[in-house]
Amino acid sequence: xxxxxxxxxxxxxxxxxxxxxxxxxxxxxxxxxxxxxxxxxxxxxxxxxxxxxxxxxxxxxxxxxxxxxxxxxxxxxxxxxxxxxxxxxxxxxxxxxxxxxxxxxxxxxxxxxxxxxxxxxxxxxxxxxxxxxxxxxxxxxxxxxxxxxxxxxxxxxxxxxxxxxxxxxxxxxxxxxxxxxxxxxxxxxxxxxxxxxxxxxxxxxxxxxxxxxxxxxxxxxxxxxxxxxxxxxxxxxxxxxxxxxxxxxxxxxxxxxxxxxxxxxxxxxxxxxxxxxxxxxxxxxxxxx
Amino acid sequence: xxxxxxxxxxxxxxxxxxxxxxxxxxxxxxxxxxxxxxxxxxxxxxxxxxxxxxxxxxxxxxxxxxxxxxxxxxxxxxxxxxxxxxxxxxxxxxxxxxxxxxxxxxxxxxxxxxxxxxxxxxxxxxxxxxxxxxxxxxxxxxxxxxxxxxxxxxxxxxxxxxxxxxxxxxxxxxxxxxxxxxxxxxxxxxxxxxxxxxxxxxxxxxxxxxxxxxxxxxxxxxxxxxxxxxxxxxxxxxxxxxxxxxxxxxxxxxxxxxxxxxxxxxxxxxxxxxxxxxxxxxxxxxxxxxxxxxxxxxx
Numbered sequence: 137x138x139x140x141x142x143x144x145x146x147x148x149x150x151x152x153x154x155x156x157x158x159x160x161x162x163x164x165x166x167x168x169x170x171x172x173x174x175x176x177x178x179x180x181x182x183x184x185x186x187x188x189x190x191x192x193x194x195x196x197x198x199x200x201x202x203x204x205x206x207x208x209x210x211x212x213x214x215x216x217x218x219x220x221x222x223x224x225x226x227x228x229x230x231x232x233x234x235x236x237x238x239x240x241x242x243x244x245x246x247x248x249x250x251x252x253x254x255x256x257x258x259x260x261x262x263x264x265x266x267x268x269x270x271x272x273x274x275x276x277x278x279x280x281x282x283x284x285x286x287x288x289x290x291x292x293x294x295x296x297x298x299x300x301x302x303x304x305x306x307x308x309x310x311x312x313x314x315x316x317x318x319x320x321x322x323x324x325x326x327x328x329x330x331x332x333x334x335x336x337x338x339x340x341x342x343x344x345x346x347x348x349x350x351x352x353x354x355x356x357x358x359x360x361x362x363x364x365x366x367x368x369x370x371x372x373x374x375x376x377x378x379x380x381x382x383x384x385x386x387x388x389x390x391x392x393x394x395x396x397x398x399x400x401x402x403x404x405x406x407x408x409x410x411x412x413x414x415x416x417x418x419x420x421x422x423x424x425x
Numbered sequence: 426x427x428x429x430x431x432x433x434x435x436x437x438x439x440x441x442x443x444x445x446x447x448x449x450x451x452x453x454x455x456x457x458x459x460x461x462x463x464x465x466x467x468x469x470x471x472x473x474x475x476x477x478x479x480x481x482x483x484x485x486x487x488x489x490x491x492x493x494x495x496x497x498x499x500x501x502x503x504x505x506x507x508x509x510x511x512x513x514x515x516x517x518x519x520x521x522x523x524x525x526x527x528x529x530x531x532x533x534x535x536x537x538x539x540x541x542x543x544x545x546x547x548x549x550x551x552x553x554x555x556x557x558x559x560x561x562x563x564x565x566x567x568x569x570x571x572x573x574x575x576x577x578x579x580x581x582x583x584x585x586x587x588x589x590x591x592x593x594x595x596x597x598x599x600x601x602x603x604x605x606x607x608x609x610x611x612x613x614x615x616x617x618x619x620x621x622x623x624x625x626x627x628x629x630x631x632x633x634x635x636x637x638x639x640x641x642x643x644x645x646x647x648x649x650x651x652x653x654x655x656x657x658x659x660x661x662x663x664x665x666x667x668x669x670x671x672x673x674x675x676x677x678x679x680x681x682x683x684x685x686x687x688x689x690x691x692x693x694x695x696x697x698x699x700x701x702x703x704x705x706x707x708x709x710x711x712x713x714x715x716x717x718x719x720x721x722x723x724x
């Protein structure tokens with residue numbers, strides 16, 4: 137039970153990142169690899185604010201602001217321009233990979249290569265009816281749940297959320313009906329940056345951070361998206377939580393070094409048997425990427 | 426002269442790698458990120474065979490190439506169904522699995538070359554001997570440069586023959602329209618299997634040459650940065666024809682040498698170099714998505 141709860145809490149953070157990735161992937165078809173760079177760099181911003189003596193809320197705000205700016209800049213200066221030239225998805229991917237390298241190297245140049253932590257010492261512990269949770273876990277669970285719930289409420293009930301789902305379904309029709317696709321794309325990159333920041337801060341607060349793991353974590357998020365179902369906005373949540381639980385159980389029953397292997401076995405099983413994911417629906421053949 | 430020979434050896438290694446990678450990216454139309462893994466498989470197989478089991482040059486290289494060709498199924502089987510972004514992610518996963526295998530497949534107490542200690546873990550394998558073939562020992566930089574040039578020449582000749590043959594044309598056909606190629610009765614899956622196997626074997630040959638030249642390898646040869654560098658090489662040079670990757674290999678070799686004259690502080694040199702590659706990728710995608718002399722645009 138304890139292991140499962142730990143897994144669910146980690147899974148929620150993975151789900152946040154996976155959702156951040158899906159939020160750009162579904163409406164714009166951009167494989168936002170640079171999100172891994174955003175994920176890597178924002179804890180450093182928070183760390184700088186904290187070491188300058190600012191309180192936590194301001195540090196978090198600065199981190200969110202820089203993450204959203206970075207993600208929107210990727211669209212404004214790179215993907216938006218490429219899209220207007222009618223670039224293929226591979227071109228978007230390669231240029232995003234280039235952006236990822238630039239962001240990571242800039243982070244390394246500014247803050248160095250050493251692992252850092254956002255809190256000092258042993259974390260305080262809560263005891264909830266037989267379950268032992270650290271403060272970081274509780275915080276991360278609460279923040280993730282609130283953000284996820286907020287996002288789904290926004291998506292289902294607000295006018296912008298409706299336009300957003302429309303864009304994910306058919307971008308050409310959306311622009312024909314007079315909606316500004318460019319503006320919606322900027323919004324999607326902003327939300328994506330926001331969700332990635334939340335996930336990055338949750339992980340960094342729990343276990344620390346360094347500039348090298350961004351792409352691996354993003355890969356985890358993509359795996360969560362694929363097993364959850366890549367054609368829906370709910371898929372990443374399901375996939376993320378499932379992945380978190382499986383990884384926690386594997387490291388409990390076997391060893392931590394089997395985590396990656398388990399992740400990719402899960403991925404290959406899904407790709408072979410159910411490529412549309414747990415709650416995805418099959419698309420038409422020519423629409424399959 | 427030694428410096429020129431050194432550059433020549435690197436150029437030859439890059440040429441072999443670019444040739445192999447072009448077969449996957451340019452002729453099969455699949456972007457991949459697992460190339461450094463296969464390069465490292467070649468390096469490690471060569472190092473193990475020559476250090477622990479005292480094999481000669483040719484058998485060691487053949488072992489690496491064969492192993493990489495068999496393991497290429499890890500990316501060629503997914504390529505039957507996947508393409509585009511999702512194939513890239515699968516290849517990235519393969520790359521991470523290879524890297525973690527190299528990191529973790531060792532026990533400090535077991536001797537190198539046994540089943541419990543294949544890679545020596547983070548410490549790497551040192552003292553890889555220089556090539557020794559037909560009684561000739563290639564232990565100077567100059568002689569190694571000649572050996573590397575000959576190897577690269579053989580690989581280039583084979584590659585040219587293959588890619589200009591009907592086999593190469595079928596590959597291009599299935600890259601451009603897989604359904605049509607299938608409709609003409611071509612066994613698309615078999616062709617992909619063969620192309621990936623040959624490409625990964627070429628990558629492994631490049632890796633073996635690298636290991637024999639620097640005589641020390643550690644897990645960083647399999648790192649993702651290396652994969653990205655190799656991808657830069659073919660994307661910048663151009664894909665889908667024979668001369669593009671050669672240009673790319675030359676560019677990638679010349680670029681750091683040019684940066685050397687810009688007086689960048691030593692501590693930042695590696696970061697600046699990688700950042701410049703990233704910038705090059707972005708700029709190329711904006712202004713010339715087929716690469717400098719390529720004939721095929723990435724889909």
